Amino acid sequence: MHHRDDLALVRTAMRDRNAFDELFDRYADRIHRLARARAANETLAEALTARMLEAVFLTLDRYDGRNPLDTWVLARCQSALAAASRLPASASLSGA
Numbered sequence: 001m002h003h004r005d006d007l008a009l010v011r012t013a014m015r016d017r018n019a020f021d022e023l024f025d026r027y028a029d030r031i032h033r034l035a036r037a038r039a040a041n042e043t044l045a046e047a048l049t050a051r052m053l054e055a056v057f058l059t060l061d062r063y064d065g066r067n068p069l070d071t072w073v074l075a076r077c078q079s080a081l082a083a084a085s086r087l088p089a090s091a092s093l094s095g096a
Contacts, residue, residue, distance in 0.1 A: 007065030
């Protein structure tokens with residue numbers, strides 16, 4: 001099943017700032033909550049949020065509508081979390 005509304009929003013967001021802002025607003029808080037649950041403090045949560053948002057928005061052109069956009073975004077965030085967990089200790093999310 002294709003998720004045509006999601007796909008249309010993504011395609012529009014890639015060329016229209018208002019649609020991009022709508023997409024950002026839809027996911028930013030959710031992504032920040034996910035980051036906050038994983039990070040030792042708010043500063044690290046903000047950095048992780050930025051990393052996850054970047055991972056999502058840099059790969060928007062890969063969204064094909066085969067899965068719900070929420071699922072696709074979460075998968076991109078999980079990948080960013082996994083990459084962050086492999087960082088050296090000095091850049092880790094634990095703050096230690």
